Every structure is written in structure tokens, then in C-alpha cells.
Amino acid sequence: MAAFDISVRDTLKLLDGSFEPFAAGVSNGLYAFWLGSGISFGRAPSLRILVGKVVEFVRSHIDHADPNCKFARTLQEILNLASASAEERTRSKLDEPFANWPDQDAIAWRLVNNYSKLLGLTVDGEDMDYLLWNVIDVGATFADPAMTPDVEHLCLAALSLEGTTPEMLSANWDPLVERAMDTLTDSNAALSPTVVARPADLQLPRNKTRLIKFHGCAVKAQGDPVQYRQWLVASNDQVAAFCTQAKNQGLVTALTHIVGSKRTLMLGLSAQDANIQSIFNKAANELTWQLGDSPPSYVFSEQDLGMDQRSLLKNVYRDQITPANLKAVFEAARIQVYAKRLLTALLLxxxxxxxxxxxxxxxxxxxxxxxxxxxxxxxxxxxxxxxxxxxxxxxxxxxxxxxxxxxxxxxxxxxxxxxxxxxxxxxxxxxxxxxxxxxxxxxxxxxxxxxxxxxxxxxxxxxxxxxxxxxxxxxxxxxxxxxxxxxxxxxxxxxxxxxxxxxxxxxxxxxxxxxxxxxxxxxxxPMPRSPRGAAGRTxxxxxxxxxxxxxxxxxxxxxxxxxxxxxxxxx
Structure with a gap:
């Protein structure tokens, strides 16, 4: 049965069957939950919408009378990144909104596949994170008070309160897990996750669950940009340099320790980012999980493992993987249930x-x-x-x-x-x-x-x-x-x-x-019957x-x- 239409009851059959050790491990807090954008699908703005917003902002700010307009140069870099053909460029009228371009959908989807590179582009004279901070407006967009938790976030909050999710690691900027906890507990700070969005936050007193948002937090960046804006990770160069920059070493050390000491459950996370691959590789250098251990060391909530997820498994298991067992390793790490149904079943x-x-x-x-x-x-x-x-x-x-x-x-x-x-x-x-x-x-x-x-x-x-x-x-x-x-x-x-x-x-x-x-x-x-009470059966x-x-x-x-x-x- 496909991951997108399996029932909660059939998911429980998996948890009673071949994935029973995994389910038992979750109930005993043995897994760190790695969270990606897939768990916020339909709640946080889609990359397709954000890409269109960036292109339209840059286009609308072009001064056509200025041959050296910085926005015109940036738009050409965007079109280069989208591999726009000469014909597409000819059909794209710069004096018309991007939504009216005949090839806007094809261009946008190519940019979605290069989203981190898009956010790495700069505009002359502006801050290095100009497209993220001013155009995407990460604070207003991803900390929008109207954004409400979905099934995944409420289940994660309930599992946190049950004490079974000591570590959550999130690549998401949004505050939906935290808002789910607030919804269930009437904003009881003692029960909310300890949110870590920069290395210094690792020194905060920790609650039952620690939520490390290793790409930063929109709410914290919006509320205290001096302290938290610099920790927003978005561009390709930021991701690539994450594990080598001295300022990030506290987070890298913490994440590496978690990978080595807690088994991994990935939910809505492709593992394509270079920093995630590097952290798992670094953890395997220090302490390797043994193939065949029970419960399984790595579990992905996926229909099929993606190329980056398969690469991660090969990097962490290394010479434990052979041509003879490669397919079996991939199959054992894949539970064919997406996050909504899996988390609902895990809670039950x-x-x-x-x-x-x-x-x-x-x-x-x-x-x-x-x-x-x-x-x-x-x-x-x-x-x-x-x-x-x-x-x-x-x-x-x-x-x-x-x-x-x-x-x-x-x-x-x-x-x-x-x-x-x-x-x-x-x-x-x-x-x-x-x-x-x-x-x-x-x-x-x-x-x-x-x-x-x-x-x-x-x-x-x-x-x-x-x-x-x-x-x-x-x-x-x-x-x-x-x-x-x-x-x-x-x-x-x-x-x-x-x-x-x-x-x-x-x-x-x-x-x-x-x-x-x-x-x-x-x-x-029972107290003795009152003498004035009704006698007999009433x-x-x-x-x-x-x-x-x-x-x-x-x-x-x-x-x-x-x-x-x-x-x-x-x-």
C-alpha cells in the first residue's frame, strides 16, 4: 500500500509487525526526530510561491532608464540560475508582472530546485541576506500569527508531553511545533520544548524536549534580529560552510552527539543539504551504529528513499554494506507511511x-x-x-x-x-x-x-x-x-x-x-443513613x-x- 493512502490501522499493523522494534524504541525515547519541510506542507508557504515572490520583487524594482540597474543584473542572474532559454527570455516581458510571463511556471519550478542558490544571490549595495530578510521577509512570512499547527505538529507535541521525544531537530524556520505545544498546554512554558536557534541557546535549561532549529527560527529572528538574524541558514553557501565555520561548532558538536547517541527518525526531510550529510558522516567517524541492531538505527518516513537518503545510509554504515545486502538495508530503513499517518499511529x-x-x-x-x-x-x-x-x-x-x-x-x-x-x-x-x-x-x-x-x-x-x-x-x-x-x-x-x-x-x-x-x-x-431520610427504596x-x-x-x-x-x- 502506498505511503500517501495507507490507513492509520494498517500503519499500526506495520508497527506490530516488522517495525515493532522501532515502535518500542519510540515509546522508550530512543529516537531523535529529524523534521523537514514536508511536515509543514500546506501550512508554511510553498517554495513555488516564495520563488515567484522573489522574481516579481526583483523585476518590479528594475529602473528601465538605468542601464546599470542593480535589480536588472540580479534578475539576469536569476534567469541564468533557472537555465532560461533565449526563447523564454524573449517571451518574458520585464515590464509585465512575472505571473503574466508565458513561461513563468517552468522558470519557477526550475528555481524551486535551486532554491538555496537563489537565496544566495546578492543585490549590489544590499545586505548579504537581502533576498531572504527583505524580499522573502522570513519573519513576517514564517512567523505569521495566522499560521496554525497541523496534524503532524499536534502529534509531535503530544508525544513530547508523553516524554518520548527528548530530541527534535528541525530544518524549518516556522514555529508550528511550538505553537502546537502552546495549543495543548495553554502556553505553559515549563512544558514547551527548549528551542535552540543558535549555539548559545544550548546552555539554556532544557525541558522534557529540546528542539534544535539548526537553520534558525523565524520567531526569534523577528523578535530579536540582533541576536538571531545571523543564524538563519538559507543559501547554498551557508549550508555548504555550516560544519566548517567556527561560529557553528557548538551546534555541530551537539547535533553530532545526538546522531551518535540517539537513533534517527526522519519525517518530511530529504537529507539533501550538505550540512546534514556532513553531520551524519562526522557522527559515524566517532561512533558507528551497527547494521542489524534492534531497534533500527535509521528510519525514514517515505514511499521510496531518495538519492540523498540512500547516500546517507551508505556513508553511515560504510563497509557494513555490501552489494549483497544493499537493497535489504534500504528496504529496512523505509517505513512506507508519511508523517500524518505515522505520527497518529505512533501516538496511539x-x-x-x-x-x-x-x-x-x-x-x-x-x-x-x-x-x-x-x-x-x-x-x-x-x-x-x-x-x-x-x-x-x-x-x-x-x-x-x-x-x-x-x-x-x-x-x-x-x-x-x-x-x-x-x-x-x-x-x-x-x-x-x-x-x-x-x-x-x-x-x-x-x-x-x-x-x-x-x-x-x-x-x-x-x-x-x-x-x-x-x-x-x-x-x-x-x-x-x-x-x-x-x-x-x-x-x-x-x-x-x-x-x-x-x-x-x-x-x-x-x-x-x-x-x-x-x-x-x-x-x-457509606455514611449512616440520616433518620430523616427517605426509608426503603426511592x-x-x-x-x-x-x-x-x-x-x-x-x-x-x-x-x-x-x-x-x-x-x-x-x-
């Missing part, structure tokens, strides 16, 4: 792996072999969600909002910060969960068991599981039993009796709807409350646990 998979790890850690009578049935239930829920998943902004927005709401209600029993759209399961990688001392208080392990039980019922055909809306009194999810008379039941998850009390007092849980309240810890002992429905920890201390097999849980649901 990280959640699944964390929940399964929490099930393995929960106190109770179940042997580890029995817990595997619950883990399979988590995978069933993951796949059920993936079956309906579309890598669209609408789907991702709804997914993150619902997941964040469920996390808040589990921990706190209420929504204290409504502008915070997403909260992770934890900020730990999967292998670090066992060292988190707060798991008991947060009720995460028992909540994972509850989800595993719901997934078991889903896989056995005993009920269906559906999303709830985001209304104040909506459940975390809803369960409907099979059969004509089956009712739809709202399900809530909370950690403790105090959380359950807040669910009621804050108006999240409506007793009259007879919802199901799954509580991680033991249920609170006929008013109440929430069905189930303590997962009590069930775990009572049953020693997954089937017995499931049957007891099913009886409590009474579906």
Missing part, C-alpha cells in the same frame, strides 16, 4: 504500550501470564480507535481533547484548567514507569486494568465502546451491550473516593443516568460504582476478573 501505540506496562505493574493476585489478556484488551481498544481514525485536524483535535479530559477526570475528578487541552498518561518513557512513585496515588495502573477489561469485552463481542462528547456531564466513554434492549451506559474513571465526590459535586456525573463509575482505589464507606437510579483494586485483590485469573467486572456492569 505509545498510549497502548504505556497502558500495557501499567497493567504489568498493578498490585493484585494476577500472574503476569494472566495479565496478558488485559494487555490484549488494550490493543483491541487501540485498534478499535484506529479503525475510525483519520489523519485529519478534526480527528486529532477531538482525540486529544477527549484524552486530555479523561486524564484530568481520572487524576482530579474535575476540569480545573479548561484551556489545557491535553494531559499525558505520564511524562515517563515506558521502561521508566516502574520508577514513578506516584502511580498508586494517581490510580493509573488500575485505570489501565479497567480499560483492558473494557477492551476484552469489546473483542469478545459482549459490548461496543464509543466516544462521548465533550459536554460537562459526558462520560469518559460509553458502553452499549449487545441485544435489542441494551442501553447506552456512560463510563467514568477516577482515582479515588475524593475524585468520585468531585465528579458529583462539579456536575460531571449525573446519578439519574445510572452511569458506571470505575474507581481505582477502594470505595468510600426508585431513583444511582451510579454503579466498581473498585478495580478490590477486584484485583479478589480474583487470580483474567477470566474470573472479567466475569466479575461484567456482572458489575450488568449489561
Amino acid at each position: 501505540d505509545v498510549w497502548s504500550r504505556k497502558l500495557q506496562a501499567l497493567i504489568s505493574l498493578v498490585p493484585g493476585l494476577l500472574l503476569q501470564a494472566e495479565r496478558q489478556n488485559l494487555c490484549s484488551g488494550i490493543v483491541s481498544l487501540r485498534n478499535h480507535l484506529a479503525d475510525a481514525a483519520e489523519p485529519t485536524l478534526e480527528f486529532i483535535d477531538a482525540l486529544l481533547d477527549r484524552f486530555g479530559r479523561a486524564s484530568k477526570l481520572l487524576r482530579d475528578g474535575q476540569i480545573e484548567h479548561s484551556n489545557v487541552r491535553f494531559e499525558p498518561i505520564t511524562s515517563d518513557v515506558v521502561t521508566a514507569l516502574a520508577g514513578n512513585p506516584a502511580l498508586g496515588a494517581l490510580g493509573l495502573r488500575e485505570a489501565a486494568v479497567a480499560l483492558g477489561l473494557l477492551g476484552m469485552g469489546l473483542s469478545r463481542g459482549h459490548w461496543i465502546v464509543e466516544a462521548e462528547s465533550l459536554d460537562r456531564d459526558s462520560g469518559v466513554l460509553a458502553v452499549t451491550g449487545k441485544g435489542a434492549a441494551a442501553a447506552r451506559t456512560k463510563v467514568y474513571l477516577t482515582a479515588s473516593a475524593s475524585g468520585a465526590a468531585l465528579l458529583r459535586s462539579e456536575g460531571h456525573l449525573m446519578e439519574a443516568e445510572n452511569p458506571l463509575l470505575l474507581q481505582s482505589q477502594k470505595l468510600a464507606v 426508585g431513583v437510579p444511582k451510579a454503579r460504582e466498581v473498585s478495580i483494586s478490590t477486584l484485583l485483590q479478589t480474583y487470580a485469573t483474567a477470566d474470573d476478573l472479567y466475569e466479575a467486572f461484567r456482572q458489575e456492569l450488568a449489561l
